[in-house]
Amino acid sequence: MEVEFDVKITCGSLYDYLLHYTYTSLQGLVGAGAGALFLVEYFISRQFLFLACGLLILIYLPVSLYLRAKQQSLNPVFKQPIHYRMTEEGVEISQGEEMQTHGWDVFYKAGSTMGSILLYTTKRNATIFPKRQLQEQDVLGKVMEMISTHMPPKKVNIR
Secondary structure, three states: OOEEEEEOOOHHHHHHHHHHHHHOOHHHHHHHHHHHHHHHHHHHHOOHHHHHHHHHHHHHHHHHHHHHHHHHHOOHHHOOOEEEEEOOOEEEEEEOOEEEEEEHHHOOEEEEOOOEEEEEOOOOOEEEEEHHHHHHOOOHHHHHHHHHHHOOHHHEEOO
């Protein structure tokens, strides 16, 4: 079996990944918990400082992640679509004149967000496949099947 498709990485795709990565890490969870605790303390004590701190913490992280995604989306690499070809051997990635091939054993794990399928090469770096773009090309199910077939079940967490 073989699947070919093109993906254009947008600011929204990057933001979706950054939100997922941040809020599934200890740092993101601690930040969200601290912000929530400040808000709870505000409702108990009615001191404005707790409200200000809680809102600042809860709003700062998503806004800063959006700004980072916006800046990264301006990178020349994301200006052109990236072509993927999934085969029994691995994933072939090409853009313009450049081409790379990764065997299935290179991938650390596979996961998903509401808007994307993520194929991690390290704990922090992932290849992003926006679900909407895969659906438009009618390959979403095939991509999920290829990943599930070629990676150990313990490493696949796609919903």
